[in-house]
Amino acid sequence: MRVASAVIGASLVLALGGSPSFAADQVRFGTSWLAEPEHGGFYQAVADGTYAKYGLDVTIVPGGPQANNEILLPVGKLDFFMGDNLIQAYSAVEQNIPTVVVAAFFQKDPQIVMSHPNVGLDTFASLKAAPIFISKQSIGSFYRWMVNQWGFSEDMIRPYTFNTGPFLADTKVVQQGYLSSEPNAVEKQGHFTPNVFLLADQGFSTYANTVEARTDTVAKNPDLVQRFVDASTIGWYNYLYGDNSKANEAIKRDNPEMDDQQIAYSIAKLKQYGIVDSGDTAELGIGGMTEARNKDFFDKMVGAGVVQANLDYRKAYTMQFVNKKVGLDLRPKATPAAQ
Numbered sequence: 001m002r003v004a005s006a007v008i009g010a011s012l013v014l015a016l017g018g019s020p021s022f023a024a025d026q027v028r029f030g031t032s033w034l035a036e037p038e039h040g041g042f043y044q045a046v047a048d049g050t051y052a053k054y055g056l057d058v059t060i061v062p063g064g065p066q067a068n069n070e071i072l073l074p075v076g077k078l079d080f081f082m083g084d085n086l087i088q089a090y091s092a093v094e095q096n097i098p099t100v101v102v103a104a105f106f107q108k109d110p111q112i113v114m115s116h117p118n119v120g121l122d123t124f125a126s127l128k129a130a131p132i133f134i135s136k137q138s139i140g141s142f143y144r145w146m147v148n149q150w151g152f153s154e155d156m157i158r159p160y161t162f163n164t165g166p167f168l169a170d171t172k173v174v175q176q177g178y179l180s181s182e183p184n185a186v187e188k189q190g191h192f193t194p195n196v197f198l199l200a201d202q203g204f205s206t207y208a209n210t211v212e213a214r215t216d217t218v219a220k221n222p223d224l225v226q227r228f229v230d231a232s233t234i235g236w237y238n239y240l241y242g243d244n245s246k247a248n249e250a251i252k253r254d255n256p257e258m259d260d261q262q263i264a265y266s267i268a269k270l271k272q273y274g275i276v277d278s279g280d281t282a283e284l285g286i287g288g289m290t291e292a293r294n295k296d297f298f299d300k301m302v303g304a305g306v307v308q309a310n311l312d313y314r315k316a317y318t319m320q321f322v323n324k325k326v327g328l329d330l331r332p333k334a335t336p337a338a339q
Helices: 010-015 037-047 086-094 125-129 142-150 165-169 182-190 215-220 222-241 245-254 260-272 291-303
Strands: 025-030 056-061 080-085 099-106 111-115 132-134 157-159 174-178 195-198 208-214
Touching: 025 222, 037 056, 037 222, 037 245, 037 260, 056 222, 080 086, 080 099, 086 099, 086 208, 086 291, 099 215, 099 222, 111 182, 142 291, 165 182, 174 182, 182 260, 208 215, 208 222, 215 222, 222 260, 245 260
Parallel strands: 025 056, 025 080, 132 157, 132 174
Antiparallel strands: 080 208, 099 208, 111 174, 111 195
8 A cells, every 4th residue: 555645844743753854754664464453553644644744654565475575674675564573573683684673563462372162171271181273383483382381282283274164163172363363253154252362361472563674774764763653653542542444444455355344353352452552551652662571572482492592682672762652642541451
């Protein structure tokens, strides 16, 4: 999607904390998947003119199965990229890729595992006894944490092909999923509500939907980075708590398979589970990070054998652009987010 921002006056940009400019800065922001409500804050900032107010002309470049936006950032084809979680950022440090996380718009990773209700699989610990559908990629990331932290077994893994059919057919199996996707599919196809276990609520403490920038952008143009982070933060407040209709229409234009029911379901889950706005964001603002959370997750990944203990994980992120309480005035006094 391409949305051009209006040319703005220097006084307006200065009032919003940016630098004086008579022409908007061109920015290309790549997402990690097809357009969806999990990208809503960014679409909102385009649709309601927030990026334009910050002197930014933002082009959102959707990802997807035929796209690999991750590699376009370090080679200069994108200015910012939406990462999945911190494991990806650790990998960049290991491989000396010159990128760094500058904000984290999900306080909780939406990764889940789910089970059938009322068949003896109603607690997270009980899932260890059941076969579990896990993708090949996930075996080397969050499932290693599940093995190390919770005692799950690799012997119970069954290949997950991103098809809920086998799960629906067998009440005694467990399946990985995404909070707003697979449970919704089960409800529509199986006509029941599965048990949903958000890994973040079981201790998988990574940030997610991170924004990554090149290290040279951070060094040479920190004002651009700050304006993008601040405007995206406001976009997320407005998407969650304001009129998000234009953003949702833009999401559907970029991804025609996205319908109103899926959008409503996704937004409800983002709020119910506090994916975007919970915990530290009450004081720091959406997009915030803490050193304690970063260290906690790194230590868990070391314990699970996902990363080496000698990795300088602090190179994976910077706190320079977050925790400034931007947009807190837009947050309802009593939010529906989990605290």
